[in-house]
Amino acid sequence: GAVVSQHPSWVICKSGTSVKIECRSLDFQATTMFWYRQFPKQSLMLMATSNEGSKATYEQGVEKDKFLINHASLTLSTLTVTSAHPEDSSFYICSAREVKSIQETQYFGPGTRLLVL
């Protein structure tokens, strides 16, 4: 199946710094990518939907100025956590949507673990 990569796989940063996470679809074009956040032993919570060439759609309660999303190409979306704080520490997962004819499938990246000290 299709592969989605995320980089970095884990990151530790100091409070107040910004962190950028990349999500790439390696062998297909993804017009839509999704960003999720997962706390330990909890489910995935959708943060935002990223559409290529347009502004991301954020879920209620997600600060768009804090979690900047850019989907500049059909194979790359980035999530930037600005002025990160310890409460932003979490596991961030992206998924990419592939559409082939009438069949649509979403593939998940391996996730990025963020620890803010």
Next chain:
Amino acid sequence: AQTVTQSQPEMSVQEAETVTLSCTYDTSESDYYLFWYKQPPSRQMILVIRQEAYKQQNATENRFSVNFQKAAKSFSLKISDSQLGDAAMYFCAYRSATSPGNQFYFGTGTSLTVIP
């Protein structure tokens, strides 16, 4: 918004035995997809099985099968001949086939332990 409920936070099964994980959902839509995802300790989400709502036949993938009851809005996963590698967190998910965005709605997950 659609909701997905997994009422079993934890389940255990003896190796080689069969276990069923429950999932119910709430929607007013008629066209949608249902999924079971597995998340092992590596945290990578792995698609286990997928069901289109318009199909009456239950999906099967080797040892994995579902019992899809559309009227009851129930979508359970049966794992036969359980293996140690099946131990993981299992998430049931719903996705609309028609709504813009086509986002997933996930249940809270069931942690499956396989006892040797």
